[in-house]
Amino acid sequence: MGVAAKIAPSMLSSDFANLASEAQRMLDFGADWLHMDIMGLMVIVLYLNRHFVPNLTIGAPVIESLRKHSKAYLDCHLMVTNPLDYVEPLGKAGASGFTFHVEVSKENWQELVQRIKSKGMKPGVALKPGTPIEEVYPLIEAENPVEMVLVMTVEPGFGGQKFMLEMMDKVRTLRKKYPALDIEVDGGLGPSTIEAAASAGANCIVAGSSVFGAAEPAHVISLLRNSVEEAQRNS
C-alpha cells in the first residue's frame, strides 16, 4: 500500500458567497482536504506585467473566516510572487498546508520551509507545467525538506482548464525517486483523467470543476479515491 489518498476539492469552483456551507458539503461528500487557491498580485508588479497569475482570489482573511466554521485540513496553494509575506498571516489564520511555487522561491526556499514549519503548517512546493522537475529535487532532499510536491497539470490561474497528460512524466519520475512522498496533481482532474494521474503515482488529487459541476459530487470523490487506491494496489 502506498501513501494515503487525499481528495481535495478546489474551493475555487465553489460558491464563494456560501463558502462555509460549500466546504461542509464537500466534507460530507467524502473529501479529505479542501484546496484553497490563493492568487494574488501587487499593484506594482501588475504594472510591470510580472504578476504570477492573471487572477485574484482569496487571502488570509477568508481562510480565517472559514477556519471559524471548519476543522478541515486547508490545503493552501500560493500563486503569488512573494510567498514569504503570506506565511505569518496564513499561519495565524489557520491554514494547514502551505504550498509555494518553486519559480518564485529560488532565493529563499530554505527560509520559507523553516518558517512554514515553525507556524505549524505542512510545507509543499509547486511547479508550473514549463518548469523542469529537477528544480524541486533540492527541496525534497534538503535537511529541512518540503513534505509535498504539487505538479501543476494546467497553467495556474483558473479552474476548468484541460488536463496536460504530458505532465505525468514528472509524476512518474518523482514517484520512482521518492516512494513515500506526497505528490499532488492540480488542474483538469476528473473521472476521465484520474487513471493517468493515479497510475503515474499521484496520491493527492485536486479537483474543482469536475466535483462541483457533477450531479453527484460524492460519486466523483469516491471514484477519484478508488482510482488512486487501485493504482497503488497494482503498482
Ligand SMILES: O=C(CO)[C@@H](O)[C@H](O)COP(=O)(O)O
Ligand atoms: O490551482 C488551480 C488553478 O490555478 C487549481 O486548483 C484549479 O482550481 C483546479 O480546478 P479544475 O481544473 O479542477 O477545475
Ligand SMILES: [Fe+2]
Ligand atoms: Fe490549485
